[in-house]
Amino acid sequence: MSERFHDIAVIVNGEEVRERVDARKTLVDFLREDVALTGSHVGCEHGVCGACSVRVDGVVVRGCLMLAVQCDGARVDTIEGVADTDEIADLQRAFIARNALQCGYCTPGMLLTAQELLARGGVPSREQIRTHLSGNYCRCTGYQAIVDAVEAVAQARAGTKQ
Amino acid sequence: MKPAPFAYAKARSVAHAIELLANDDARLLAGGQSLIATLNMRLSEPALLVDINAIGGLDRVTLKNAHVEIGALVRYAQAERSTEIARAAPLIALALPHIGHPAIRNRGTVGGSLAFADPAAELPACVVALDGEIEIVGPQGQLTVKADDFFKRLFETALTPRDVLTAVRVPAAGTDTRVGFAEFARRHGDYAMVGLAACARADGKRLSNLRLVYFGVGATPVRARRAEPALADGDVEAAVKALADDLEPTDDVQASGAVKTHLAGVLLRRVTQQLARAPS
The missing domain is CATH 3.10.20.30 (Beta-grasp domain)
Structure with a gap:
């Protein structure tokens, strides 16, 4: 073979x-x-x-x-597929609300990578979010808004679980 | 770019992989995180890829006879979650988060890192610092090679193109084991500009069996043999000074040799602090 x-x-x-x-x-x-x-x-x-x-x-x-x-x-x-299941609907909304994308080329990878971190539960620090997303380049946003969006979703999810 | 055409075969066992590797111009495919990139760039154009990912039994971490054995197909992410590695191989546990990015660590393997032997990679330096051993199976049978003898030249190891690296073994850490790890990289997860893996035994106020192994400064992991005795005696300044004789980093795209030597000293000071502490 x-x-x-x-x-x-x-x-x-x-x-x-x-x-x-x-x-x-x-x-x-x-x-x-x-x-x-x-x-x-x-x-x-x-x-x-x-x-x-x-x-x-x-x-x-x-x-x-x-x-x-x-x-x-x-x-x-x-x-x-992941978007269709609504698994990341809150993350997608947060990306839009905070202008965490401009051209959108990196966004699918950012969303999947961020969701992998968020799925572990808890509220990661901004440093942990940055480290986890370190392998995903964004050439538009300067990352600040992306980290904001991921952090906001982590906090919101932790809040709803309490 | 896209890879040049090649044939592909899934090995069912180590013996089957060795059989397949007897074909001309065959390359072994493990995690693929370096190999597939080089195929995409057409830096490598093998005739056949022998995929070992489906071979059972190579993805285990086991503690035996005061050693930790890590199977070649243990992925970095799996190693990060391993309680055996955290407890018995704390140096490797310290290094793992620096290897690539999460998606790379989900796929890249411990055996692949050692076999590829990138001079700026973390694991080869760790395994030399730990005085580990590498298990090789080839057409002539099984062979155990000390890490000291495994890394030969740039991207060149004791492996022939017909061999399979099956496992790496390092001594399990004891209560007197001291380890340290630090590196400089442009971006977290990228290959290091300079890095240092260190292992020793606490011996009163001294350190014994100290091994300081730098990566990113030569063709292979490089031991700082003059700095080691100075640091073992607690003289950090003399150790940092000795690095100028121990290391001969050449200029590369990331930094000049002089900058690398300077950074090696900064890393040595950081790692010295880690070596003073018992692993938690």
């Missing part, structure tokens, strides 16, 4: 996708070109910028540093 083309079955946002893929195709290119989910963005293509962030089996990974063929049998969630 040392071949170039492979048949894969991936659960993308809850639905099974079967496709024949070239081994060299990265996960993010597969999602954008074969599954027509263009919310995951292609930025640097070497793991630095974080625009391609997606979830594989529940954890956020770089979509450019994983091959589609490696996702055979995996569960992949993109910004489209």
Whole structure:
């Protein structure tokens, strides 16, 4: 089975996708070109910028540093799927309210990465938020508003849980 | 950019991986956080990728015979959550949050970091500081290599292209173990400009078995052999001074050699304070 083309079955946002893929195709290119989910963005293509962030089996990974063929049998969630479940509706509203995006290119990756931190519970410090988001570049906002939005959601979620 | 074409095979076992690696121009794929980037940039164009991610049993952290054994496929995020590593390998626990970004740590592996041997990476320096051992399985059988002998030259290790690194073993920390770790990076999670991993035993007011291992200052992890005895005797100033003879960092895109030597001294002072404390 040392071949170039492979048949894969991936659960993308809850639905099974079967496709024949070239081994060299990265996960993010597969999602954008074969599954027509263009919310995951292609930025640097070497793991630095974080625009391609997606979830594989529940954890956020770089979509450019994983091959589609490696996702055979995996569960992949993109910004489209996560947004549809309302899991991050409050975070999306906070990003809009605080102008935590301008061009929006980094936003899907920012949202997924921030949600991974928020899902741990508690209210992270601004320093912890910055550290957690350190692998996601934003060239518009200067990050202040993004940290504000994530912090506000952490506080709000902690408040509603009390 | 996009990778050049290659074939792909999923190894079912270490033996199967070794069989597949016998093919010409085959490369082993673990977490892929360095390899896939180099494929994307076409710095590497292998004919076959041998994916070891599905091999069972390589993703365990175990305590045995006063050693901590970390399987090659243990991912950084998993290592960060490991109570065994926190307790028995506190130096590695200190270094882990500095490795890459959360999404990289969710995927990158301990074995991958050691096998890739980036001179600015954290784990190779930690494993040398801990006087660890690396387990290799290849066509000729199993081999244990001391970390001191494992890192040969720039991106070059004791591994041949046909071998699989299966685990790393470090001595479990005791109550007298002292460790320190610090690095300078442009952005949190990026490769270090200069970094320092240190391990010693508290011996009254002195330190014994002190190992100061710098990364980002040479082709491999670099021990500061003249600074070590000075610091072991408690003379921080002499130790910092000795770094000028111990280290010969070359200028790179991030900093000049002179700046790196200066920063190495700053790190040494910081790590000295950590070495004075018992790990919590």
